[in-house]
Amino acid sequence: MLESALVVELLKLLAAGMLLVSFAMLATRRIQRLISLFAWQGAILFLSTLLVAHDAGLTELYFSAALTLALKVVALPLILHKLVRRLDAQQDSERLVHIPATMLAGLVLVILAFGLAQPISQLATTILRHTIGVALAVILLSFLMMITRRKAVSQVIGFLAMENGLFFAATSATYGMPMVIELGIALDLLVAVYILGIFFFQIREQFDSLDLHHMESLKEE
């Protein structure tokens, strides 16, 4: 019992860390730091999944945790770092729209997320039920990050961070999705990053930059 209480506290701590990382991502200008933060987010996700797996004694969740570790902490950040290096974009920093305003918008989103998650948290029976709000907040914050960014690479990191939030939500609410589905999702994610890698090079070849504000020709006049 005591151990379980400790686990709950630890999980809450990790959830808080996850939220913190999401906010840090919103405010980071340097692309390389953004990738590191994404890896940290993956690491937190891995640790919390591991803790839940231990507490609930579910083998499936151990696999899910291993998948997170392999894909989100090791593989994806490595691929992204390599991509950035090959694109010569290490030193790139981007101008962000008014950081304090973005932060405030983020706060509003967090409150909204907790409000939305209320009915689910009440019904859930998992050890993580109090953190469903955090998971939803991470999803919405990543969404906000995608809106405020102009660089292709950062938009993709936002997309991947959103996926992290979704996995966290699945673990929190129902101890994860069935294994086959998680594998399918992971495969889709990997293919997505691969395709985007090809894409980055094509975009740079055509526009001489990964800045997306060049891409505003297709709209209604």
Place this chain on the structure above:
Amino acid sequence: MEILLLLGLPLAGCVALAFFGARRYAPELNAATSLATLAAAVLLTVRVTRYGPLTAGGEQFYVDSFNIFLVALTAFVGFTTAVFSRPYMRAEQRHRKLSARRLRLYHSMYQLFMGAMLMALTTNNLGLLWVAMEAATLSTVLLVSLYKTRASLEAAWKYFILCGVGIAQALFGTILLYFAAARTLGHEGMSALLWTHLYAVRAELEPRVVALAFVFLLVGYGTKVGLAPLHNWLPDAHSEAPAPVSAVLSGLLLNVGLYAVMRAKTLAAASIGSVLPGRALMAFGLISALLGALFLWRQRDIKRLFGYSSIEHMGIITFAFGLGGPVANFAALLHMTVHSLTKSSVFFTAGHAAQTAGTQQMDEIRGLVRISPALGWGLLLGSLAILGMPPFGLFTSEFLILTTAMRADPWATPLLLLVLAIAFAGIFSKVQPMAFGESAAPRLPHSSAVIPVYLHLALVLTLGLYIPPALAACYHAAAQLIG
């Protein structure tokens, strides 16, 4: 067995074409694979119409009257598009200097896209449905940017990001639905994700969670349907992709997205026990139809024009599903079928016309009827069909939707009529000069690329005059199921 063939053939084709996609015979191989897939779909259709709904593969696959006609339609349009793509892509290869690698990518991804859509349609597992939808998006991203021009890269990026975000919402919705179902069905195995099991306990699902899940699923899969205000990717992707890809995106992918929405709605309506999901569909549908019709006026690019027309039609179908009841659902299902056939034929002719004129700008496409009679009349007839002129099939479905709306929700009827009128004026005023205008271009030899166009239009005409009893029975059963 049939399902194994149905899904295995496109996948095998995808792998084979990844190796041989640039050979001389690749377009034929592509069409042959699609023909074999169509044969498998026909076998499956025969079996389902004879013996009723079936589950297969340890309940992972489920085929009933709602998805069987979509499977047949998808396989059929997939085949005719492959036939059209054969001469079209050969000409593109010459005009636009497509490299062998690009062509290989095109053929391989075309089959993967078909396989992913058929998977999404036949699976019983809502998680697999999500995975297949995402695979369908990913396989088409590179097809949209096939020409590697600035505009096409921009369109593909928009398509990827918007649909990626949308589909992430759908995943959250799926997780919530799983959560709601696991409370009644338990975590054991995958039964809490299987649609048939969910449908069996639909009344016992926790309404508040299901309502929230439905909102996320509607927004998520709705992005794929091109429902306003999440439609921004659609006109761009349709105008920049090669014509065969525009045809299958518009004719098939939008249907598959709507299919996913309707599976979710069927569960949600029963669980929540209110008209709320239906009302949400009506609102989304009406806004999309209005917006699509209004934007038709401002278009200069021929494929963009018909992209907006797709938004308008998807809006009308969504509205009809929102009305609900046997007649409106029947009309919506019929409209899905005839819109898919007509719109893909219109994209065939639009792509072909743009190819002969060397531009997609409508101001510069003139006198098609004189330059190439088969092409010009094809475009004109296709446009009339898409505008709902009798005796084409779209007239029947739109008429049914209008009369049902008049009885159930009279306030919506004037809006719908307005949409149809605006769309008519918008499209006809642009197509008429393209077909009959003055042009100094020389006459072109007859092209075999227009055969699928007339095949589709003949089917749409037939469906406008006579719906075979087997198909009508299928629609009725599906309409009953959707409720």
